[in-house]
Amino acid sequence: MKFYAKPPVLxxxxxxxxxxxxxxxxPIIAREREAxxxxxxxxxxxxxxxxxxxxxxxxxxxxxxxxxxxLFEILASRKVxxxxxxxTIWITRTGHVLTWENRDVLLTxxxxxxxxxxxxxxxxxxxxxxxxxxxxxxxxxxxxxxxxFQVELLQPEIFLHVHEEILADGGKRGLLHxxxxxxxxxxxxxxxxxxxxxxxxxxLSSFHTFPEEHTVVKSQSLIEKKP
Numbered sequence: 001m002k003f004y005a006k007p008p009v010l011x012x013x014x015x016x017x018x019x020x021x022x023x024x025x026x027p028i029i030a031r032e033r034e035a036x037x038x039x040x041x042x043x044x045x046x047x048x049x050x051x052x053x054x055x056x057x058x059x060x061x062x063x064x065x066x067x068x069x070x071l072f073e074i075l076a077s078r079k080v081x082x083x084x085x086x087x088t089i090w091i092t093r094t095g096h097v098l099t100w101e102n103r104d105v106l107l108t109x110x111x112x113x114x115x116x117x118x119x120x121x122x123x124x125x126x127x128x129x130x131x132x133x134x135x136x137x138x139x140x141x142x143x144x145x146x147x148x149f150q151v152e153l154l155q156p157e158i159f160l161h162v163h164e165e166i167l168a169d170g171g172k173r174g175l176l177h178x179x180x181x182x183x184x185x186x187x188x189x190x191x192x193x194x195x196x197x198x199x200x201x202x203x204l205s206s207f208h209t210f211p212e213e214h215t216v217v218k219s220q221s222l223i224e225k226k227p
Contacts, residue, residue, distance in 0.1 A: 051179055052189050053094055053113045055129060055215050060149050061118070062125035062137065063108040066099055071118060075191065076177040084225075087202070091177040091191040096206050098193070100223055104141040109221060111206065129217055142226040149219040159214040166192050166207050187211035200225050 073093040080087040090097040095111025111129065112118060127133050127149070134148035154162065167190065170176030174194035189209050196203040201224040208217045 051093060052210060055151060055210050055213055055217060057114050058095060058129040058217070059110075059112060059114045060125075060127045060129050060133075060147075060219065061110045061112070061123060062145065062147070063110065063119075064106065064122040064124050065108065065119075066101075066106060067097060067108050067110065067118065071116070072097055072112070075179075076175055078175045078193075080195070082197075085202070087195070089175055089193050089195075091175060091193060095208055095217075096191065096193055098204055098206075098221070100202065100204075102143075102225075105139050105143045107139070107143075107145055107223065109147070109204070111208065111217070111219065144224050144226060145221065146224070147219065147221040149217065152216045152218065154214050154216065156214055159209075159211070159216070160187070162216055163187065163190065163209055163211075166190050166209065169194075200227075 069090070072090060074090045074097075075093060076091040078089045080089075085100060085102040088097075088099040092112070094113045094116065096109075097112075098109040100107050110118065114128070124137060125135050125147075127135070129149060129151055132148070132150045134146070136147075137145040139145060166176075167178070170178075170190070170192050174192055177191040179189040179191075189211055190207070192207040194205045196205075201222060204219075204221040204223070206217075206219045209215070210217070
């Protein structure tokens with residue numbers, strides 16, 4: 001039976017930016033740049049809020065159980081199998097779902113809308129996605145989980161620069177989903193998950209952009225097996 005040993009202890013950690021896996025090449029975004037600079041960004045009939053909730057309506061949660069895929073709108077997915085663990089990554093309309101498991105422990109990290117009907121059973125951590133926050137959880141069998149997230153409101157030009165960097169990085173590694181804008185001059189939201197493996201530990205980073213709010217939500221989690 002998979003279980004946990006201790007309650008969480010809050011702690012802040014820096015965001016990492018390392019990754020694995022090839023992804024699709026980024027699209028040309030000249031029109032998006034012009035839309036930002038001309039002030040026409042977001043001026044279409046439909047807003048990208050139609051496909052993503054507002055940042056203030058998001059939560060970051062950790063479960064000690066798997067969550068059924070029918071609970072989410074999965075836009076991109078990847079599965080990684082190793083000798084000692086399995087990792088499943090979903091980029092969803094509202095954020096991401098990351099499920100890590102070995103023979104003894106199962107962890108599911110979720111970034112989702114607060115009003116999304118998710119189970120309460122075996123929910124181990126739950127935070128509103130606001131500002132900067134972090135937490136740790138000591139699990140059974142020497143497994144530990146650490147996480148931190150940060151919500152950054154940026155100036156439009158800086159947001160565009162970050163958007164371009166994520167597209168470029170996603171063209172080389174990681175799992176990237178580029179939302180289709182509802183207007184040709186609208187900047188599309190991005191969902192990007194990266195992974196780095198080292199001896200005895202796994203680093204998971206996510207980047208979610210919200211163009212209507214010029215906001216980037218970043219998270220970094222560490223799953224470590226101690227000897």
